[in-house]
Amino acid sequence: MPTLKIDGKEVWVEPGTNVLEAAKKLGIEIPHYCYHPALKVAGSCRMCLVEIEGMPKLQISCHTKAADGMVVWTNTEKVRKARQAVLEFLLVDHPLDCPVCDQAGECYLQIYYMEHGLYKSRLRENKIKKEKAKPIGKHIILDQERCILCSRCVRFTREVTKTFELGIFNRGNRSVVDLYPGISELQNRYQGNLADICPVGALTDRNFRFQTRVWYLQQAKSICPGCSRGCNIEVDYNISREYKAGGRRIPRIRPRHNPKVNGYWMCDDGRYGYKYVDALDRILLPRRLDEGEPVELSWPAAYTMAADLLSEATKEGADKVGVLLSAKMTNEELFAARKLFSSLGVSRIGFRVEPKEPGYEDDLLIKADKNPNTKGAELLELGLGAGKSDVSALLDAAEAGEVDTVVIFNEDLSKSSEAERAEAVLPKLGRVIYVGTNWNATAAKADLVLPMATFVEQEGTFTNFEGRVQRFWKAVEPLGESRTGLSILAGLATALGLEPVSENAEEVFAELAEQVPAFFRGSATRNLVSTGNWLRARLGRR
Amino acid sequence: MPQVKVLTEFFDVPDSHKIDVWEKHGGYQAIRKVLKSMTPDEVIEEVKRSKLRGLGGAGFPTGVKWGFVPKDSEKPKYLVVNADEGEPGTFKDRHVIMNIPHSLLEGMMIASYAIGAHVAYIYIRGEYVHPARRLEEAIAEAKAKGYLGKGIFGTDYDLEVYIHRGAGAYICGEETALLNSLEGKKGWPRLKPPFPATVGAFQSPTVVNNVETLSYVPHIIARGADWFASLSEGTERCGGTRIFSVSGHVKRPGVYEAPLHTTLREIVYDFAGGIRGDKKLKAVIPGGSSCPVLKADEIDVRMCFDDLAKAGTMAGSGGVIVMDEDTCMFDTLRNIIHFYAHESCGQCTPCRQGTGWLVRIFDRIAEGRGMPGDVDNILEIAQNIMGRTICPLGDAAAMPVISFVTKFREEFEYHVREGRCDLEDRKQRVAMAS
């Protein structure tokens, strides 16, 4: 292990580590633009220069391997001057349009300028004109004048997506980043990452542009519910100016680094797929149908009605009740639901919904299973036996007259492979209760609808396809009168006169971890609960 | 001081580019000797002892460079000849190729054998259409005689030589940009380490050598390292001769070969005949436009690598550019900085932005819109490029700026202050050379 000294402090690192990363280990942030830990080293911005004893010239810390006995200085007069010079060079052709730039607040030209710049400007020359505000993809806008040619975006499309849409064309200071002229837009499903890795305002996110200034945002750690990969994400939420962004509390979500799951990236479907949380079709109040006419309810009335419907049904026999949970629900919700319905004697508890079309999958991140918690539901031993679709099994039972009451959690069957049959069968049933976040064809026809919170409005855990149990936190309060799944289940339990259920996800997880061997991991449980580190469920050891 | 002709001796021989003529003058004997009686290590040792240094610009000892190629690597090894010759003021490689292409080919054979290469490329600048043809013909001649291809000279050593034409980019003379260009990429220089000797062309160990450098090798082998080393007298770390390209305001521009203890004055006045129209000398760039300029009173320096370095400049590519008393230093430097800005690959910030910025400052001053502080800013910008870039093009742009401005500061101040040239009154427009 090489041991080196950086700014007088000793640190040891893995062989092969560069000086920039070694410094990071000591909490020393060496300014840089082109270096990105997930991309090949370009060494071209020259911002990360440091002084290394015994070397006459300044060295770039991103391309210098830490060596035993090396003595590095990251903040000497010489180094600061060199950084200032690089910043000054970059600003020679920079349009200085910060007041109208969306990157303001997280632009590393601004940030480093504050830290290292502050020289008297001696720029008197005209700037080179290039293309501004050019849409280059469904989600991305390019401003060539703001580009500092760090080549991160180009390397991303070469090394990560391997789609090669972007290049640096021409040479010298006529160089520009651009799409290959033979294509009209980016062709990869990961383009949102380009806005993240661009250190300046040259690549911005069309979804986020001009929504809000970044300094109004706060972050909650979360997990993307878009597929079974479970990319770690950060939910940016806006509470100081709520509803300023056209009623959107969540202007954007971004990937959160997890080397074991998603690295630094996430896909566009996940990144932009969260908009239902602030959509106009959110279910905001409990509602029942009275002779086909919708009637809004208070929660106490809704719980009473739900309890009545379920009691009636189970009186005829608990077999008459079918429950369709969802692989979009958290481990805690699934566990609590299993507990509640089992104690009513219900055994038909499924969760598998087969989509009309198989989901897209690739070998980078995207999984065909568009549910975040299929593995969790499996580990909880939910499901109606073999087969891909519990919906089919339930509909079979309903058609055979074995089931006449169903409780559906957040699954729109009109989008499933059984859409037609569901449309025919559900209206014929005695009772349909729908618990969900947004209106859809299935909810519309339910006798009782209970509004549920979305993933940004609650906390809990999902188990990804590999069996990693990953925690996420709440960003914003449930919209309208919606409540978390756990809260709804607790209310139902009380109304049914059952043993009370905790509304607190941490408590439920503790109970779950104790009772379900697959989730038991001793102190790791505590670790999960306190830090959000994943633990890997014990697969195949039930 | 007379010229000493090792390579240029053949320039006057009629049809010296033809293989038969070349062989009549002793050509292809050195490679035969090498293949028959020398190990690769012995060849490398011999070249080291000859004190031959790279004549492409950097002056690195050639034998030492060959010695860096790992012997135990499983990968193929490549020899790449740098025939990009783009440094303003340099044209000797073109003369070597046109006159004695077989000297280069024989040098390539010996170098390839020394490093264990079975494929060698000649990267020649795209504009050199005729030189490329000449090389093609020479390769065809050598192939026809069994000197290239499978089992050359009846041994079991194989060697193929391919020509790879560039397409207009000075930066591709920088060896790692050249390798990228050879691989079909744009000419962006690579980060070092790794150096080409370990990871070069196609990820494999590679030696890049200049045309002229390699052309000396057969003569070194044929006549001995000691003979070559001793051609330069009193120059400790370099030997032999080199070909100087002399251009600018001299009576006889052209190529002149001489030992490295020759002084710059001898080259300008004895070989090139002195200043055109018998004007006064103002300044000389001794080794291609990237080398710091020398004033008229600084030309008694010997042209060896070390003495030029001591004089604050460089031997570079041996391109001697001579400027007479009527030359405007502001205008000349403006031209030079335009060149480097145009040729910057654009990869790294200080070079891309710095050269582009300097161009705009120089243009503004040329338009008569100089501002107080401009001269200091120019110097500081150049200093901020220096030593901070991926490849030496940054330094190549900065060094002329620093030297011109420091040595002729008053001329630059005058341009900034007055918006015109202080030579203007005296200077008649340079008549076109006749």
Add this chain to the structure above:
Amino acid sequence: MSVEFSEKALEQLRELLGHYPDRQAAVIPALHLAQEEFGYITQEVEDYVAKLLEIPATDVHQVFTFYTMFRDRPVGKYHIKVCESVACHIMGSTNVLDYLRKKLGIDVGQTTPDGRFTLTTVECLGACEMAPMMQVNDDFYGPLDEKKLDEILESLE
């Protein structure tokens, strides 16, 4: 323009491909060939070369835009390239250029209406002993003065 190499060019390309351990290395030679075949390089040509070499078209375009010898528009029968770098500059290349501009009636970057001459400037061509010099198609000419330029232009049919 039908974007396909002639059989001869394809044969040359096959030969060239044998020179390198991978296909990408043949980009520059292939673009040279394409320029000989089609006169200049269009986007269809870039796509075609990319397909021939099995590499992303973006990489072809990066190469195409980096090197000054590749052009995206046709040139006249005689392409005059006047060297403007330092040795030629101090020897009067500006006068050469001015004279050619006047004589041909075109500016740098333009082609005469009869399609005979295109005038461009280039950086050092490695022939400073001929300064001030120029290249017309493949040939170097220098040192130039007005009389010499007249003779050269006359000799170019």
